[in-house]
Amino acid sequence: MSDPFLIAEGMTGGYGAADILHNCTLSVEPGEIAVIVGPNGAGKSTAMKAVFGMLKLREGHVRLGGKDITALSPQARVAEGMAFVPQTSNVFPTMTVEENLEMGAFLRRDDIRGTMEQVYALFPVLKDKRRQAAGELSGGQRQQVAVGRALMTQPRLLMLDEPTAGVSPIVMDELFDRIIEVARSGISILMVEQNARQALEIADHGYVLVQGANRYTDTGAALLADPEVRRTFLGG
Template structure:
């Protein structure tokens, strides 16, 4: 069996010198797949994602990208390796225009970025329309599009999204999920933490249910949705 494109393998760790939050937790995603991390509040979902991105100490276990051990790399170095990360909050520069935000996303690149910007505008047409507007003036859903677009400007091989639909309307959530599917179809791996577990699992190739920093259930999105215990415990029946 070949290893997944990105894997946080049996990760144990926490923040700084604090207690372990993750306990032998494994999260993985293949090329062009959507993997979703769900679970109750305080389950360690965002912590698992941050561990994969290098934002906390992994005391045991390892993170590997395309077969390379990147456990010791800083988040900045992981971006250079092809990982894009969109935090849940404070993920745009509000005083800058939409286009300036996208340009900031391409900070590590030395080549022509105009083609990538065009791809972002095709994915999110509203951003083209509002490209000269301050990002802080946009709706919540549009801000999320800017944040995702900015991460895509680095031309990542993996896009990590922390609660991308938090605080947006159901219509906007459906639209964002549609765009995320489109991104995955281009061959980019998507790793996503999501409160809207049922909707997220519907689009997931792979799902991870975490409880208290441990893997409780793992399977395809379809299998987890069909699992009576998962439905009863985490999806409201």
């Protein structure tokens, strides 16, 4: 059995002396959507930061495409094909939409116009507003800019921390539709999401974290059907 495309195995670590993650394991296959859910304070965003190299692990390792990247900086992980969209402060508000997208291609030395057209095809409203400052956009549109900028790196793994935070249900559904499209293009998706039920509906795999450890791991459909998961984490 070969490793999954992303395997973050046995992650233990935190900030200072206290560990937040306890032997946490996450994996994603190519073109799959993996969703991390759980109560507030469960370590979901910390797990994402650990995968991206923003948190030093005391134990465990991260491999991407069979390569051990545990010791790499976040910048080096971007060069390996990771892209991370944080929950907040994820656009340059005084720059235009197009300038934000161009910033996403900072590591590239090839022609980026084709990728930009792909982003505009995925999020047509961004093409209409490409000359507008990102800070003037609605919350949902700013999230589209943030995801679009990450896609400009041509990632193999796209990591999203609470992509639907603070947006309306209609915008949430639209963002999830776009995330499905991205996965269908072959890009792996790993995301943390507070809207657990809706996220598990689109997930190939789901991870329920509690106090920094894996409590349940299964397909999205199986977790939605699990009476204990529904009662404890999905409101019945």
